[in-house]
Amino acid sequence: MLLTVKQVADLTGVTIKTLYHYHKIGLLEPGEVTDAGYRLYGKKELERLQHILFYRELDFPLEDIQKLLDEQNNRYSLLLEQKKLMEEKQDRLELILSTINETIHFEERGKTMEDQQMFKGLNKEQWQAQLKEHNDHLKEHYQYEIPTDEFDGEAVEESAREAHEFMSKMAFALKAGWSVDDERVKQLVTRHIHYINEQIMPLDAKGFVESAWFFITDEFHKKMLEDQQIGLSYYLYAAAVNLSD
Amino acid sequence: MLLTVKQVADLTGVTIKTLYHYHKIGLLEPGEVTDAGYRLYGKKELERLQHILFYRELDFPLEDIQKLLDEQNNRYSLLLEQKKLMEEKQDRLELILSTINETIHFEERGKTMEDQQMFKGLNKEQWQAQLKEHNDHLKEHYQYEIPTDEFDGEAVEESAREAHEFMSKMAFALKAGWSVDDERVKQLVTRHIHYINEQIMPLDAKGFVESAWFFITDEFHKKMLEDQQIGLSYYLYAAAVNLSD
DNA sequence: GATTGACTCTTACCTAAGGTAAGGGTCTAT
DNA sequence: ATAGACCCTTACCTTAGGTAAGAGTCAATC
Incomplete structure (x- = not known):
C-alpha cells in the first residue's frame, strides 16, 4: 500500500x-x-x-x-471549500472567455473596444465586482434564475420580475411544444419587447433578435438560460427571428 | 489617448x-x-x-x-487560438471539479477511492486522455450513442441512419451546453451538410438555414425533433445560422 | 516661483516554486 | 555480481515578479 x-x-x-x-x-x-x-x-x-x-x-x-x-x-469541509473556490475560478474563466468572444466580435467588424471592456476578468482586484455587475445587469433585465417565491418582497424591481415571468413562460411554452409562430408565443414576445421599450431602453423586433443572438453566443448568458431549461436560449432566438420577419 | x-x-x-x-x-x-x-x-x-x-x-x-x-x-487568429485554449482549460477545470465532487461523494459515505480517480484532471500529462474518458462517460449518461442493433436491418436507409446520428449528437451537444460556435458543433453541422450535399441534394450553409427553419415551423418535423430533446429544433436552427454567417 | 503630493525613474537585492546536474547509494533480476 | 532502474543529497540556476532606496517629474496650490 x-x-x-x-x-x-x-x-x-x-x-x-x-x-x-x-x-x-x-x-x-x-x-x-x-x-x-x-x-x-x-x-x-x-x-x-x-x-x-x-x-x-x-x-x-x-x-x-x-x-x-x-x-x-477536516477533509470534508476542505473539499467543500475547494469546490466553492473552483467554481469561482470557473466563473472567472467564463468571464474571460466572454471577454475574448467580445473582442473577436469587435475585431470581426473592425470596431474598437472600450479599454475597460478589454480586460474584464483579467483585473483580479476587480473581477469579483465585474462578475457581480455582469450578474446584476442580467438580473435587472433577465432575472429568470431566481425562484418565484423570492419575488414577493418589494425589494425586487419590477423589471426583474417581468423578465423572470417572461422567461418562465417561454420555458413553459418550449416544454409544451408551442410553435414560435403560435399566437400565444408571439404575444408573449411582443409584450416583452414592448415592456423593455417602455421601461428600459428603445428596442424593436430587429433589435430583439440581436439581443437574443447575444444570449446564445455569450457563454455567460447562455449558461444561465440553458440552466433554467435546456434549449431556452435557442427557442428565444427562433421566436425573435419569427417575429421580426 | x-x-x-x-x-x-x-x-x-x-x-x-x-x-x-x-x-x-x-x-x-x-x-x-x-x-x-x-x-x-x-x-x-x-x-x-x-x-x-x-x-x-x-x-x-x-x-x-x-x-x-x-x-x-494577426490579432484575429491569435484570438481564435486563445479562445480554443481557454475552452480547453475550462474543460480541464470541469474535470477537476468533477473529481472534487466524486471525492466528496466518497467521503460522505466513508468509502475509499481508487488512487487514480483522486487525481483526474491534475495529472497534466494524462488529462487529455482522462477528458476523453469523461466525455465517453457523459455520452453513456445521455445515451447519445445510437443503439446500433436498431439499424442493422437493411430496411433502414443509410441516409436515415446518418440523420439520426446527426440529431442524436446535436441533442447531446445541446444537453452538454456546447455553444453553437463550438468547433465540435460546427464540424458536426458542416459534415452533415456535406453528407446531404453528396448523397441527397445540393445544399449549402444558407440552404441549411432554411431547412432548419422549416423544421421549426413545420409541426410534424418540429414535434419529431422536440420529442427527442426539448429545444433541439431551435438549437439546430441557431447552429445553422451561426455557420452561415 | 516655491512647495507639496502624487507619480515616475533606475538600481539593487529578495523570493517562490521548482528545474538541472553531479556524485553516489539501493534494489531486483538475471 | 553486475546491469539497469530507481533513489538519495547537495549545490547551483531560473522565472516572474516583489520590495526598497534614492532621485527626478508633474500639476496644482500657496
Whole structure:
C-alpha cells in the first residue's frame, strides 16, 4: 500500500523533485522513510497531496496551503471549500472567455473596444465586482434564475420580475411544444419587447433578435438560460427571428 | 489617448513593476517614452497586453508568449487560438471539479477511492486522455450513442441512419451546453451538410438555414425533433445560422 | 516661483516554486 | 555480481515578479 516517489509522481503528475521540495518545506511528509532513506507515501499522504494540488491549481502559495491544511484537518469541509473556490475560478474563466468572444466580435467588424471592456476578468482586484455587475445587469433585465417565491418582497424591481415571468413562460411554452409562430408565443414576445421599450431602453423586433443572438453566443448568458431549461436560449432566438420577419 | 503606467495598471490589474519587467525583457514596449523617461502606452500596446494576459492566464511562460506574439501578428487568429485554449482549460477545470465532487461523494459515505480517480484532471500529462474518458462517460449518461442493433436491418436507409446520428449528437451537444460556435458543433453541422450535399441534394450553409427553419415551423418535423430533446429544433436552427454567417 | 503630493525613474537585492546536474547509494533480476 | 532502474543529497540556476532606496517629474496650490 505504500508508494515510492516515482509511483506517486506517475500517479499524480507532480515531479519527484516537487515531492522532495514539499518534504523539505514540511508541506507533505512521507508516511514512512526506509533505512536507506527512501520516501514512501500511503493513503493519508495521497489525500493530503490531493488537497495540495487542488489549492495549487487555484494559485495558492505553498505556505498558505500548509497553514490551511494544518489548521483545518477536516477533509470534508476542505473539499467543500475547494469546490466553492473552483467554481469561482470557473466563473472567472467564463468571464474571460466572454471577454475574448467580445473582442473577436469587435475585431470581426473592425470596431474598437472600450479599454475597460478589454480586460474584464483579467483585473483580479476587480473581477469579483465585474462578475457581480455582469450578474446584476442580467438580473435587472433577465432575472429568470431566481425562484418565484423570492419575488414577493418589494425589494425586487419590477423589471426583474417581468423578465423572470417572461422567461418562465417561454420555458413553459418550449416544454409544451408551442410553435414560435403560435399566437400565444408571439404575444408573449411582443409584450416583452414592448415592456423593455417602455421601461428600459428603445428596442424593436430587429433589435430583439440581436439581443437574443447575444444570449446564445455569450457563454455567460447562455449558461444561465440553458440552466433554467435546456434549449431556452435557442427557442428565444427562433421566436425573435419569427417575429421580426 | 496615451496612458501612464499607473493608468494602465489600474485598468488592467497588472502592477507597475510588471510593466517595467515586460519592458525590460522586450515583451511589451511602451508606445512612447517622454523626455523624462515616462512610459506611455497606446491602444496598440493595450491590445498586445491583452494577449499577454490571456496567455499568462493559460500559464504560458513569458518567453513563449513573446515568440507567439512576434511571429503571429494577426490579432484575429491569435484570438481564435486563445479562445480554443481557454475552452480547453475550462474543460480541464470541469474535470477537476468533477473529481472534487466524486471525492466528496466518497467521503460522505466513508468509502475509499481508487488512487487514480483522486487525481483526474491534475495529472497534466494524462488529462487529455482522462477528458476523453469523461466525455465517453457523459455520452453513456445521455445515451447519445445510437443503439446500433436498431439499424442493422437493411430496411433502414443509410441516409436515415446518418440523420439520426446527426440529431442524436446535436441533442447531446445541446444537453452538454456546447455553444453553437463550438468547433465540435460546427464540424458536426458542416459534415452533415456535406453528407446531404453528396448523397441527397445540393445544399449549402444558407440552404441549411432554411431547412432548419422549416423544421421549426413545420409541426410534424418540429414535434419529431422536440420529442427527442426539448429545444433541439431551435438549437439546430441557431447552429445553422451561426455557420452561415 | 516655491512647495507639496502624487507619480515616475533606475538600481539593487529578495523570493517562490521548482528545474538541472553531479556524485553516489539501493534494489531486483538475471 | 553486475546491469539497469530507481533513489538519495547537495549545490547551483531560473522565472516572474516583489520590495526598497534614492532621485527626478508633474500639476496644482500657496
